[in-house]
Amino acid sequence: MIMRSWLFVPGDSERKLAKVEHTPADLVIIDLEDSVADDRTAIAREMTREYLQAHSERSQPQLWVRVNPMDTDKALADLAAIMPGAPDGIVLPKTDSAADAIRLDHYLSALEVREGIERGRTKILPVATETAQALFTLHSFVGATPRLYGMTWGAEDLSAALGASSNKGPDGTYDDVYRLARSLCLAACKAAQVEAVGSVYTAYRDLDGLRAEALYDRQAGFSGKIAIHPDQVPVINEAFTPSEAEFAHAQRVVDLFAENPGAGTIGFEGKMLDKPHLKQAEYILAMAALAKQRGY
DSSP states (O other), X not given: OOOOEEEEEETTOHHHHHTGGGOOOSEXXXXXXXXXXXGGHHXXXXXXXXXXXXXXXXSSSEEEEEOOOXXXXXXXXXXXXXXXXXXXXXXXXXXXXXXHHHHHHHHHHHHHHXXXXXXXXXXXXXXXXXXXXXXXXXXXGTTSOTTBOEEEOOSHHHHHHHTOSXXXXXXXXXXXXXXXXXXXXXXXXXXXXXXXXXXXXXXXTOHHHHHHHHHHHHHHTOOEEEXXXXXXHHHHHHHTSOOHHHHHHHHHHHHHHXXXXXXXXXXXXXXXEXXXXXXXXXXXXXXXXXXXXXXX
């Protein structure tokens, strides 16, 4: 299932967790990593588990959890604490390669058995570009684990890993290495046939800037984007929902190929269309149907 909007919520904030039930986000990420202070980790784990257990019947939003990186002693403890709540998926930060996702897969298999959860149910979304090494290993995710829902990229932790004082140039756009990270993540997702999820837009009050970046992400091939503030969610949903004009064009393309079975190419509005155009049109119709199903 395609998820357009992913909203981060700190796992130790009762007030923010209480607002989750009313969010239009397709998916909520309850965070046990960066937004939780070290001395509140145990509290966040308990609150997260209790929230998951209290909301066991869920469709929208799905409930995922961002755990701590696999190279820390917190990761397994995070998983052991929250899996009784059967999260829909795990966001895995600061991966160096698919080896981290494979290790997580093994942990999840054991914990699913322990909790009586259907094996393989818990999906994985790595934040795949937060370390310098990760930029050289993105291809390793291709075929790594059937749990892989998709991947997202990050510029904030990557800039820290590179020792950069900023990840943007004087004109306000990302420097080359961060644009490279975005492009490699997108390409790796398509190679692995999983979803590409756009990174956070940190200027949370700048909704016009968010809208422009979200539309740019969608144009490039991303299917959704992560929000760090509730106000960002409607903007992301709108950006990743096809317009009426897009829907009408896509429907006409699909109809043309249906009317001409076996045709490899079809002329339409002065252009030659082939199977990639059909595939893109079908994807737009699927996105539109999803938006309608979710009442957007």
